[in-house]
Amino acid sequence: MTFAELKEKKDLVIVAMESSCDETACAVLKDGKILSSVISSQIDIHKEYGGVVPEIASRNHVINVEPVLSEALEKAGVTLADADCFAVTYGAGLLGALLVGVSYMKGLSFATGKPLVKVNHIRGHIAANYLADPTLIPPYIGLIVSGGHTAVVRVDSYTSFTYLGGTMDDAVGEAFDKVARVLSLPYPGGPEIERAAKGGQRTVYIPEPKTTGPYDFSFSGIKTSVINYVHTLEQKGEAINKSDVAMSFQSAVAEMLVKAATRAAKEYDLKDIALAGGVGANGEIRRVLTEECEKRGLRPHFPTKETCTDNAAMIAMEAYLQIKYGDGSASAEDTLDAKASIPLGGV
Ligand code: KG4
Numbered sequence: 040m041t042f043a044e045l046k047e048k049k050d051l052v053i054v055a056m057e058s059s060c061d062e063t064a065c066a067v068l069k070d071g072k073i074l075s076s077v078i079s080s081q082i083d084i085h086k087e088y089g090g091v092v093p094e095i096a097s098r099n100h101v102i103n104v105e106p107v108l109s110e111a112l113e114k115a116g117v118t119l120a121d122a123d124c125f126a127v128t129y130g131a132g133l134l135g136a137l138l139v140g141v142s143y144m145k146g147l148s149f150a151t152g153k154p155l156v157k158v159n160h161i162r163g164h165i166a167a168n169y170l171a172d173p174t175l176i177p178p179y180i181g182l183i184v185s186g187g188h189t190a191v192v193r194v195d196s197y198t199s200f201t202y203l204g205g206t207m208d209d210a211v212g213e214a215f216d217k218v219a220r221v222l223s224l225p226y227p228g229g230p231e232i233e234r235a236a237k238g239g240q241r242t243v244y245i246p247e248p249k250t251t252g253p254y255d256f257s258f259s260g261i262k263t264s265v266i267n268y269v270h271t272l273e274q275k276g277e278a279i280n281k282s283d284v285a286m287s288f289q290s291a292v293a294e295m296l297v298k299a300a301t302r303a304a305k306e307y308d309l310k311d312i313a314l315a316g317g318v319g320a321n322g323e324i325r326r327v328l329t330e331e332c333e334k335r336g337l338r339p340h341f342p343t344k345e346t347c348t349d350n351a352a353m354i355a356m357e358a359y360l361q362i363k364y365g366d367g368s369a370s371a372e373d374t375l376d377a378k379a380s381i382p383l384g385g386v
């Protein structure tokens with residue numbers, strides 16, 4: 040079957056692989072619905088180093104890629120012969136980590152003669168929303184909040200979006216991870232900050248950074264003000280209330296993100312806002328987005344918490360959309376290579 044023929048195929052079965060960072064994941068999608076989704080996380084391995092060590096990530100992907108594929112096929116009750124095509128994340132991410140998934144899936148595609156679909160990881164994060172809520176239909180505002188990206192986009196169709204603004208420095212996930220480190224909390228910092236913030240009060244003043252455009256963010260200034268606050272107390276020998284610091288940081292970030300997204304919804308007269316990316320698992324950001332949407336008559340959308348962080352179900356879904364609605368540019372050539380960065384809107 041050619042890539043073009045996949046568009047017309049009934050009950051299309053896609054086997055997708057994700058290995059862009061520290062999760063090796065495989066999922067099977069049939070006719071737009073998930074049959075299985077398996078994630079092997081390396082968090083416990085990288086925790087020891089306080090962050091992801093790229094070389095160690097690559098080596099573990101090599102070990103995990105085959106068992107994860109076998110488990111996903113078994114749980115879905117299918118074999119490789121049932122697959123109509125394969126899909127793989129080819130960027131953005133850690134080059135060595137991506138290469139494992141890309142090489143493996145290129146091999147499967149070559150050996151079976153079935154087409155391979157290349158997937159932009161960030162587009163995959165947005166597609167996770169359709170898994171949770173198939174009634175979500177473009178156009179809408181997408182709020183991308185991951186470890187490597189932070190952006191407000193206008194999702195114009197299933198396969199195209201317009202960049203409206205984003206971070207001028209650190210990604211929001213990076214800021215969570217760095218603030219956690221300052222508070223001596225383990226990696227990954229996001230869930231730790233969320234846990235620490237429970238019961239905390241918003242007592243630490245976090246100044247709102249100056250940005251260029253209405254949908255731009257700056258997280259490095261926020262991070263620095265938290266670091267300065269903590270160091271000043273340390274120098275004075277005073278105790279640090281980690282819960283209060285975590286709560287103050289998390290609330291300030293949630294407000295900034297949601298303000299930009301609701302502003303974009305108003306400007307472009309759109310009623311739906313969809314959250315995407317690992318930081319979207321954060322309960323406070325979800326709460327503030329829900330509250331502000333209610334006030335403005337908007338509808339918030341969220342992937343499940345499991346599909347906010349890296350997984351292959353979202354990669355399979357994005358591949359499905361590219362096959363059904365795309366212009367064919369997601370068809371991977373034999374020369375497909377991994378890419379550390381891809382323009383946010385690009386296939
Ligand atoms: O989207 P993701 O899984 O990977 C990238 O594509 O970058 O995002 C990872 C980021 C990490 O910075 C992690 O700390 C953050 O998502 N994260 C969270 C939460 N869970 C994961 N941040 C805030 N609250 C959470 N509950």
Ligand code: ZN
Pocket residue numbers: 160164185186316317348349
């Ligand atoms: Zn991700």
